[in-house]
Amino acid sequence: MRVPITDIVDQPGASRSLRDAVDADAFGTDPWGTADGALVDPVVLDLHLDSVVDGILVRGTLGFTLDLPCGRCLVTQRRSHEVHVVELFIDPAKREDDADDEPGYDLLDAATAIDLSTMVRDALLLGLPLRILCREDCQGLCPTCGTDRNVTDCGHADRDPVDPRWSALADLDLPPD
Ligand SMILES: [Zn+2]
Ligand SMILES: [Zn+2]
Numbered sequence: 001m002r003v004p005i006t007d008i009v010d011q012p013g014a015s016r017s018l019r020d021a022v023d024a025d026a027f028g029t030d031p032w033g034t035a036d037g038a039l040v041d042p043v044v045l046d047l048h049l050d051s052v053v054d055g056i057l058v059r060g061t062l063g064f065t066l067d068l069p070c071g072r073c074l075v076t077q078r079r080s081h082e083v084h085v086v087e088l089f090i091d092p093a094k095r096e097d098d099a100d101d102e103p104g105y106d107l108l109d110a111a112t113a114i115d116l117s118t119m120v121r122d123a124l125l126l127g128l129p130l131r132i133l134c135r136e137d138c139q140g141l142c143p144t145c146g147t148d149r150n151v152t153d154c155g156h157a158d159r160d161p162v163d164p165r166w167s168a169l170a171d172l173d174l175p176p177d
Helices: 117-127 164-170
Strands: 002-004 015-022 039-052 055-069 076-090 113-115
Touching (some): 039 076
Antiparallel strands (some): 039 055
16 A cells, blocks of 8 residues: 655654555455454555655554454454554655664655555564454353353263273273272
């Protein structure tokens, strides 16, 4: 997603807000890593673009809506997440020669635009929750029969599942010592 910056670039102190709701496609067609298929349109941008001596500082929040499975019962949950970002987009002409590995992104098109795609993707992958629960006391799936215990009481809850490798021992008629 390219954003023109000609109105503020090279004017340190100038700033502009960028509020928009855009489809995930706007950030490119590469897979979204673990969020691929989970991301629900739109991505909500609430950003400030500040002109600084070296380029443009982008800060604010990104709003993502994701369909992710509950970590216990696997039922899909739709949740919204906000990720904070602060990223410097540097004018390549002002990068110091010995600082090629400086973190951050470059201004593009002769310092007239920035591309938010990589920043948005990185922010989502870093900010993505590793595990969600549909509710704190989700009972999850029964380890014995696979039933969703939030929906049906299968009656296995009181017993530990028997490891099938040992179940044959329970049937042996062992002589007493
Ligand atoms: Zn659950
Ligand atoms: Zn069960």
